[in-house]
Amino acid sequence: MRRVIKFLFLGAAMAVVLAPAPARAEGFISPWAGVNFGDEEIEGKGSFGVTGGWMGAGVIGGEVLFGYSPDIFGDVIDNSAIDLMGNVIVGVPLGGTSGVGVRPFGSAGVGLLRTSIDALGSLGSIDDNSFGFNIGAGVMGFFGDHVGMRGEIRYFRDINTEDEGPGVTVDLGAFDFWRASIGVVFR
Numbered sequence: 001m002r003r004v005i006k007f008l009f010l011g012a013a014m015a016v017v018l019a020p021a022p023a024r025a026e027g028f029i030s031p032w033a034g035v036n037f038g039d040e041e042i043e044g045k046g047s048f049g050v051t052g053g054w055m056g057a058g059v060i061g062g063e064v065l066f067g068y069s070p071d072i073f074g075d076v077i078d079n080s081a082i083d084l085m086g087n088v089i090v091g092v093p094l095g096g097t098s099g100v101g102v103r104p105f106g107s108a109g110v111g112l113l114r115t116s117i118d119a120l121g122s123l124g125s126i127d128d129n130s131f132g133f134n135i136g137a138g139v140m141g142f143f144g145d146h147v148g149m150r151g152e153i154r155y156f157r158d159i160n161t162e163d164e165g166p167g168v169t170v171d172l173g174a175f176d177f178w179r180a181s182i183g184v185v186f187r
Contacts, residue, residue: 026055026097026187027053027187028140028186029052029185030183031049031184032049032150032184033048033183034180035047035181036072038176039177041074042073045072046069046070047070048067049065049066051063053087053089055089055091055093059091060088060089062086062087062089065085065111065134066083066084067081067082068080068082069082073117077118079117079118080115081114081115081116083114083156085112085132086111088108089105089106089107090105091105095142099142099145100144102140102141105139106135106136107135108134110131110134111133112131112132113129113130113131113132113175116128130158130160131159132159133159134154134157136152136154137152138150138152138154142185145187147184147185147186150185151181151182151183152181153178153179154179155178156179157175158174158176159171159173
């Protein structure tokens with residue numbers, strides 16, 4: 001009888017230890033401010049936006065990134081750039097998915113890069129909606145269950161597509177820039 005009780009106790013202990021933790025998605029939203037750099041005309045130009053997403057089971061997820069950069073090409077004429085990207089994000093939660101912790105991450109995705117330049121006089125404006133991509137890395141640090149800070153560096157580039165004969169040609173475009181940003185993150 002002692003062997004049976006010992007066997008049941010050992011089996012119950014193993015079941016508790018080896019049982020999978022319940023999977024849950026962790027949503028987040030992060031308003032941010034940043035600075036763009038790259039070409040001379042873009043160097044030091046400010047930007048702001050918001051990133052929102054979720055992490056499934058704490059490691060991999062998706063995010064939507066929206067950024068607005070007023071006067072990205074200089075202050076002489078009215079101009080701006082908008083980026084709207086859908087990204088895959090991969091990050092390892094050091095310290096768990098709740099409470100105090102740190103999550104280094106990498107993300108990459110594709111979406112819209114829109115530039116707008118209001119030309120002088122009757123020339124009108126020049127607007128360009130391009131397909132683009134971004135790739136970045138950063139860290140989220142949490143002070144408790146719901147609030148933390150997020151900092152990242154990210155590269156953006158437009159992609160040109162041309163329909164030539166029997167196929168489509170895809171080339172990297174001429175518009176590219178880097179952005180460093182920091183913001184509050186809520187989960």
